[in-house]
Amino acid sequence: MRLGNAPNFTLSGRLIRWLASLSLAVLGCLCLGVFFSVKANLENQQSLRLQKLSDAVQHLIAETPVHQQSGSLEHDLEDLLKINRDLHLRLLNQQGKAVFISSPVAWPSKARTHALTFPEKTIQANYSLAELALDTSPDDAILDRLAAILWGAALIGSAAITMGGYLIVYFGLAPVRTLAEQTRNLAISSLDKRLETGRIPAELKILVDQFNGMLDRLEKAYQQLEGFNADVAHELRTPLANIIASSELALRSNEPKEHLRDYIGSNLEEMRRLSGIVSDMLFLSQADRGAQARRKPIQSLAQLCGEVVDYYEAVLLDADLSWKITGDASGLFDTALLRRVLSNLLNNATRYAYQGSRIEIRIARGPNGQVSIAVANRGQTIPPENLQQIFDRFFRVDPSRNDGSQNHGLGLAIVSAIARMHNGEPFANSANGETEIGVRLAS
Ligand SMILES: Nc1ncnc2c1ncn2[C@@H]1O[C@H](COP(=O)(O)OP(=O)(O)OP(=O)(O)O)[C@@H](O)[C@H]1O
Numbered sequence: 473m474r475l476g477n478a479p480n481f482t483l484s485g486r487l488i489r490w491l492a493s494l495s496l497a498v499l500g501c502l503c504l505g506v507f508f509s510v511k512a513n514l515e516n517q518q519s520l521r522l523q524k525l526s527d528a529v530q531h532l533i534a535e536t537p538v539h540q541q542s543g544s545l546e547h548d549l550e551d552l553l554k555i556n557r558d559l560h561l562r563l564l565n566q567q568g569k570a571v572f573i574s575s576p577v578a579w580p581s582k583a584r585t586h587a588l589t590f591p592e593k594t595i596q597a598n599y600s601l602a603e604l605a606l607d608t609s610p611d612d613a614i615l616d617r618l619a620a621i622l623w624g625a626a627l628i629g630s631a632a633i634t635m636g637g638y639l640i641v642y643f644g645l646a647p648v649r650t651l652a653e654q655t656r657n658l659a660i661s662s663l664d665k666r667l668e669t670g671r672i673p674a675e676l677k678i679l680v681d682q683f684n685g686m687l688d689r690l691e692k693a694y695q696q697l698e699g700f701n702a703d704v705a706h707e708l709r710t711p712l713a714n715i716i717a718s719s720e721l722a723l724r725s726n727e728p729k730e731h732l733r734d735y736i737g738s739n740l741e742e743m744r745r746l747s748g749i750v751s752d753m754l755f756l757s758q759a760d761r762g763a764q765a766r767r768k769p770i771q772s773l774a775q776l777c778g779e780v781v782d783y784y785e786a787v788l789l790d791a792d793l794s795w796k797i798t799g800d801a802s803g804l805f806d807t808a809l810l811r812r813v814l815s816n817l818l819n820n821a822t823r824y825a826y827q828g829s830r831i832e833i834r835i836a837r838g839p840n841g842q843v844s845i846a847v848a849n850r851g852q853t854i855p856p857e858n859l860q861q862i863f864d865r866f867f868r869v870d871p872s873r874n875d876g877s878q879n880h881g882l883g884l885a886i887v888s889a890i891a892r893m894h895n896g897e898p899f900a901n902s903a904n905g906e907t908e909i910g911v912r913l914a915s
């Protein structure tokens with residue numbers, strides 16, 4: 473599995489972009505909040521002042537006798553407005569004509585206004601409506617300046633946060649750069665090297681541990697591959713050398729033609745052995761690539777074992793061995809592959825069983841539904857340290873004890889591969905002079 477090729481982006485670039493957008497958004501919202509609360513405050517104050525003036529005007533008009541209204545009242549009103557230069561007043565008579573304007577030249581163009589009508593029955597002789605205006609241009613100027621300052625602060629603040637964030641991200645990602653540098657220095661020739669885990673943050677440690685674990689497996693697989701190549705070469709060399717030697721001898725000899733048949737016969741035997749090794753290796757490589765068993769219903773595994781044992785009867789009798797099949801089970805299995813498992817196990821058991829002893833074929837169904845098929849024989853115990861290795865390709869506990877030209881150490885590797893093709897596993901026990909080797913299969 474390969475990690476997808478994402479479009480070119482850097483982690484730091486992405487973090488910085490997010491940080492810049494976030495800080496601008498947060499500071500922008502803050503500034504808008506400040507701006508609108510100041511604006512609301514100012515507007516509130518403007519309304520209050522207009523209301524106060526309105527009350528004062530109303531009071532003055534009510535208090536002043538009608539005949540003094542055009543004289544002392546206007547004088548009082550002008551005094552009142554002198555203290556509040558940004559406030560303006562216009563008094564209209566019943567005909568709608570302005571009879572008093574506090575400052576006719578400076579009536580504000582931008583103003584907050586308030587109208588004060590005098591009720592019919594209390595209408596004073598001269599006035600029916602008072603118009604009040606508050607010049608808002610100084611407040612508007614304050615608001616404009618505040619808006620500019622706040623926008624500037626938001627932009628400068630977000631730039632400062634982004635710069636700070638960039639430095640934090642740059643130094644924070646230093647361990648990642650160190651790891652990238654170390655990974656770049658790994659080569660196929662230095663598979664024994666590992667990434668350092670000493671000063672790595674906890675978040676990256678998991679990744680580094682996984683990576684180092686993968687390197688362990690890679691190194692092991694590489695060593696196995698190298699060993700496997702050497703084993704294959706070694707196994708093929710002897711039969712090929714025999715074929716070459718016997719062919720050269722046949723070519724050089726002056727023996728009669730009939731003797732040539734012997735040479736051809738021996739060559740044929742070696743070639744059959746070679747062909748056997750090659751087809752075993754082909755089978756193993758197919759299993760490695762995930763080939764699965766072709767399952768069909770089998771009613772009685774004991775019957776299937778009986779058929780394979782019948783095939784081996786002559787060999788068993790020749791070795792003075794008796795046999796017994798215990799247990800039975802049914803299920804979905806690949807018949808041809810199970811025959812091969814039994815044949816390989818019986819072949820080994822016959823070779824390693826003590827003369828005159830009994831071979832037992834045990835069939836059982838486990839508690840988790842798995843079916844186990846095992847062949848047990850009395851014979852020399854396999855050392856515990858070799859018990860798992862016997863399923864490795866070309867492994868033989870004691871190569872000198874075997875007939876190297878006949879047995880290549882592939883039989884149990886094939887048993888193990890067939891177990892995996894049935895989603896199962898091989899197993900081996902060897903103690904007190906009894907060896908039991910078999911497979912557990914998902915039925
Ligand atoms: N029943 C057994 N008792 C004792 N040792 C065994 C038994 N079965 C297997 N072994 C050991 O396990 C090794 C591997 O067995 P395996 O069947 O893979 O290879 P082989 O029998 O040597 O060769 P091949 O099966 O290719 O002819 C054997 O060489 C032998 O040392």
Ligand SMILES: [Mg+2]
Pocket residue numbers: 816819820879882883884
């Ligand atoms: Mg074998």
